Amino acid sequence: MSQETSAAAAAPPPATVPQIMRAMGAAAVAAAQTLALAPTAQKDRALRAAAAALRAQSPALLAANDWDLREARARGLSMALLDRLRLDERRIEATAAGLEEIARLADPIGTLLAEWLRPNGLRIQRVRVPLGVIGIIYESRPNVTADAGGLCLKSGNAVILRGGSEGARSSAAIHACLEQGLKSAGLPATCIQWVPTTDRAAVGYMLADMADCIDVIVPRGGKSLIARVQAEARVPVIGHLEGICHVYVDRDADPEMARSIVLNAKLRRTGVCGAAETLLVDRAAADSQLAPLVRALLDAGCEVRGDDVSQRTDSRVKPATEADWHTEYLDAIIAVRVVEGVDAAIAHIGRYGSQHTDSIVTQNAATAEHFLARVDSAIVLHNASTQFADGGEFGMGAEIGISTDKFHARGPVGVEQLTSYKYVVRGGGQIRP
Amino acid sequence: MSQETSAAAAAPPPATVPQIMRAMGAAAVAAAQTLALAPTAQKDRALRAAAAALRAQSPALLAANDWDLREARARGLSMALLDRLRLDERRIEATAAGLEEIARLADPIGTLLAEWLRPNGLRIQRVRVPLGVIGIIYESRPNVTADAGGLCLKSGNAVILRGGSEGARSSAAIHACLEQGLKSAGLPATCIQWVPTTDRAAVGYMLADMADCIDVIVPRGGKSLIARVQAEARVPVIGHLEGICHVYVDRDADPEMARSIVLNAKLRRTGVCGAAETLLVDRAAADSQLAPLVRALLDAGCEVRGDDVSQRTDSRVKPATEADWHTEYLDAIIAVRVVEGVDAAIAHIGRYGSQHTDSIVTQNAATAEHFLARVDSAIVLHNASTQFADGGEFGMGAEIGISTDKFHARGPVGVEQLTSYKYVVRGGGQIRP
Numbered sequence: 001m002s003q004e005t006s007a008a009a010a011a012p013p014p015a016t017v018p019q020i021m022r023a024m025g026a027a028a029v030a031a032a033q034t035l036a037l038a039p040t041a042q043k044d045r046a047l048r049a050a051a052a053a054l055r056a057q058s059p060a061l062l063a064a065n066d067w068d069l070r071e072a073r074a075r076g077l078s079m080a081l082l083d084r085l086r087l088d089e090r091r092i093e094a095t096a097a098g099l100e101e102i103a104r105l106a107d108p109i110g111t112l113l114a115e116w117l118r119p120n121g122l123r124i125q126r127v128r129v130p131l132g133v134i135g136i137i138y139e140s141r142p143n144v145t146a147d148a149g150g151l152c153l154k155s156g157n158a159v160i161l162r163g164g165s166e167g168a169r170s171s172a173a174i175h176a177c178l179e180q181g182l183k184s185a186g187l188p189a190t191c192i193q194w195v196p197t198t199d200r201a202a203v204g205y206m207l208a209d210m211a212d213c214i215d216v217i218v219p220r221g222g223k224s225l226i227a228r229v230q231a232e233a234r235v236p237v238i239g240h241l242e243g244i245c246h247v248y249v250d251r252d253a254d255p256e257m258a259r260s261i262v263l264n265a266k267l268r269r270t271g272v273c274g275a276a277e278t279l280l281v282d283r284a285a286a287d288s289q290l291a292p293l294v295r296a297l298l299d300a301g302c303e304v305r306g307d308d309v310s311q312r313t314d315s316r317v318k319p320a321t322e323a324d325w326h327t328e329y330l331d332a333i334i335a336v337r338v339v340e341g342v343d344a345a346i347a348h349i350g351r352y353g354s355q356h357t358d359s360i361v362t363q364n365a366a367t368a369e370h371f372l373a374r375v376d377s378a379i380v381l382h383n384a385s386t387q388f389a390d391g392g393e394f395g396m397g398a399e400i401g402i403s404t405d406k407f408h409a410r411g412p413v414g415v416e417q418l419t420s421y422k423y424v425v426r427g428g429g430q431i432r433p
Numbered sequence: 434m435s436q437e438t439s440a441a442a443a444a445p446p447p448a449t450v451p452q453i454m455r456a457m458g459a460a461a462v463a464a465a466q467t468l469a470l471a472p473t474a475q476k477d478r479a480l481r482a483a484a485a486a487l488r489a490q491s492p493a494l495l496a497a498n499d500w501d502l503r504e505a506r507a508r509g510l511s512m513a514l515l516d517r518l519r520l521d522e523r524r525i526e527a528t529a530a531g532l533e534e535i536a537r538l539a540d541p542i543g544t545l546l547a548e549w550l551r552p553n554g555l556r557i558q559r560v561r562v563p564l565g566v567i568g569i570i571y572e573s574r575p576n577v578t579a580d581a582g583g584l585c586l587k588s589g590n591a592v593i594l595r596g597g598s599e600g601a602r603s604s605a606a607i608h609a610c611l612e613q614g615l616k617s618a619g620l621p622a623t624c625i626q627w628v629p630t631t632d633r634a635a636v637g638y639m640l641a642d643m644a645d646c647i648d649v650i651v652p653r654g655g656k657s658l659i660a661r662v663q664a665e666a667r668v669p670v671i672g673h674l675e676g677i678c679h680v681y682v683d684r685d686a687d688p689e690m691a692r693s694i695v696l697n698a699k700l701r702r703t704g705v706c707g708a709a710e711t712l713l714v715d716r717a718a719a720d721s722q723l724a725p726l727v728r729a730l731l732d733a734g735c736e737v738r739g740d741d742v743s744q745r746t747d748s749r750v751k752p753a754t755e756a757d758w759h760t761e762y763l764d765a766i767i768a769v770r771v772v773e774g775v776d777a778a779i780a781h782i783g784r785y786g787s788q789h790t791d792s793i794v795t796q797n798a799a800t801a802e803h804f805l806a807r808v809d810s811a812i813v814l815h816n817a818s819t820q821f822a823d824g825g826e827f828g829m830g831a832e833i834g835i836s837t838d839k840f841h842a843r844g845p846v847g848v849e850q851l852t853s854y855k856y857v858v859r860g861g862g863q864i865r866p
Contacts, residue, residue, distance in 0.1 A: 384860030427817030
């Protein structure tokens with residue numbers, strides 16, 4: 001006891017948030033320089049060693065997570081949040097396997113994107129390089145620590161991870177495994193840093209005061225986080241807004257395909273950003289298709305909020321208000337509206353959608369092309385479920401999210417989207433006339 | 434007279450800056466939807482018709498410019514600024530020819546960037562689309578009105594142009610020619626809008642309050658504009674910072690090539706962002722190369738500000754201070770420093786450079802590759818002048834500037850860099866398991 005007391009007395013005063021963050025920023029910039037030149041094999045070794053550490057230390061991870069869960073329960077967190085926070089053997093294994101999957105991805109860094117020779121003999125190459133330092137601000141899921149850390153590592157970027165306070169002990173334990181992987185591969189442990197303070201001022205500092213050392217911020221979280229990022233960020237952001245995704249069932253849709261796609265798009269998983277939130281049905285198909293679709297949704301346990309026409313199909317349909325067309329439910333609830341054909345569907349999506357993922361169901365190829373060309377969303381689909389909005393389903397490997405921005409990265413953000421490029425020009429003494 | 438008075442009395446109150454800007458934003462969003470789908474031939478027709486209008490209306494343009502110049506002279510603008518502001522027959526012809534050159538560029542929109550088939554039969558395409566609405570904030574050069582307007586048009590983006598007050602009449606006259614071109618091609622005149630108020634509040638409004646209708650801002654101007662944009666922007670920005678460009682003369686440089694490249698990089702044109710501002714000379718080459726290089730620069734009329742070693746080579750060399758390494762002179766002035774080999778050169782560039790364009794002169798291929806891999810600039814060159822930092826010299830056609838950002842666009846910003854992409858997915862009823 002007396003030892004502890006004297007150690008505490010001798011300890012320096014606690015660092016302030018700006019001091020902590022500035023030190024992390026400087027360390028990240030230095031690590032990024034090393035990491036930008038690290039060979040693929042070395043990065044992959046770090047990823048595999050981190051996966052092994054996660055498996056080996058799963059008892060410690062579960063203990064840390066148990067502590068987080070007990071505290072979260074005491075604070076009255078919802079069952080859904082508790083579930084997101086929870087680790088178990090299966091989830092730890094999935095997280096470790098995810099790192100190994102990232103190790104198997106092609107390394108984007110150093111890729112020759114284009115090469116050409118100028119008439120004056122200059123040879124110009126466009127070469128993929130890392131962005132530099134990435135800041136990730138996320139909420140409760142502890143596995144984001146590993147996923148985001150791994151994706152940044154593979155893409156040659158140093159990363160500063162700021163997780164939510166609810167999962168702090170779990171994230172710290174996962175982060176320790178990542179550090180172990182880095183060290184065992186001979187890379188600086190500062191390639192992946194984890195903000196050790198739960199002080200919310202750290203988020204503000206990252207957003208507004210670290211433009212000189214953070215090249216891009218990726219927020220992963222709910223509306224309040226996104227709103228804060230949009231209001232405060234002085235650093236470029238890869239936005240990851242809500243997914244207000246639509247399925248439009250056209251007059252020329254195959255009824256069985258429409259039913260299958262609508263049920264899957266809404267209900268396969270309701271909590272993902274690619275889940276459909278609004279069903280639009282062509283008035284010309286309303287007589288034949290609307291009632292069966294609404295009934296299938298209701299029978300599958302989905303709450304339906306419909307416009308006047310939809311309400312008349314089934315007594316269980318609740319009335320939709322204007323707010324419903326704007327809402328990402330992330331739950332077994334769907335808004336249903338009858339529209340006057342494909343152009344009205346496009347107009348509805350343009351007005352209420354979030355430029356995430358939208359699908360048309362039709363057997364008419366011309367109508368499909370009309371829709372695909374005019375709906376200005378990251379992902380537009382013909383005769384397929386919106387739930388395919390996923391980097392893995394696209395064959396791009398792991399992703400950090402789906403960008404609803406049009407700037408820099410749109411759609412799934414995987415290792416390639418976390419890069420920039422530079423022009424390398426080789427000459428023989430050329431000067432410009 | 435009485436007619437004028439009564440008309441003034443009957444006129445509505447003048448619109449406020451927010452009213453003007455909101456109306457322009459809404460018009461731009463609507464125009465962007467049309468323009469995104471406009472065929473290449475229609476856009477090119479508009480560009481060629483605008484070029485013809487510029488030529489046909491050159492007397493009116495010269496008269497408007499004369500007015501701007503007289504006012505600018507009365508306000509005591511510098512000769513350099515007056516020269517930037519000046520239009521003459523040759524510059525009008527060059528501006529018209531620039532629009533015709535943009536018409537000849539390949540249309541990036543609709544280009545298939547990638548296409549693949551998933552095992553489940555989904556066919557995924559990544560297709561180039563416009564960004565949407567671009568805001569350009571520029572200063573005195575009236576020809577930016579045509580260059581930027583033309584590049585945005587070709588890349589399918591609606592644009593809101595905000596020029597400096599000095600060139601307002603000239604820019605308005607050029608803008609009228611662009612509108613004429615759009616109309617004659619059957620495109621909305623609102624594809625290219627020009628902010629009609631010189632109230633500086635319009636710039637603040639574009640930066641902070643139009644995130645819902647402007648997709649990206651491109652600032653073109655000096656330090657004070659860039660600083661304002663960085664402080665106020667809530668909209669993504671394609672940055673165009675200063676070019677503190679370096680030439681590093683290595684121990685293995687060919688002396689004649691070094692002399693030729695250094696003189697060209699500094700003096701071909703001193704006012705461009707790709708002009709060299711600092712010469713770094715390897716200490717191992719100082720005995721043989723430093724004095725001739727310094728003398729050649731001085732003899733060519735360049736002021737030289739050197740470190741201790743450089744000062745000893747010639748009595749005309751002035752002492753360099755710390756501030757010189759940070760300075761973009763844009764003038765016939767160069768800072769000269771002796772460094773301990775390529776790694777010290779890389780470190781100097783990392784510390785003082787602006788990640789724009791940097792060149793190494795050496796006959797040693799390994800040293801060159803070491804430099805090219807480690808200097809984190811948009812453009813890195815081996816044995817070539819930094820003055821090649823130019824979209825035209827890269828074979829990319831006209832450009833709106835050189836981006837020093839790593840996010841979205843890096844290096845020359847031409848029509849391709851003013852685009853985004855979307856994923857178009859075609860299926861046959863696939864649902865996600």
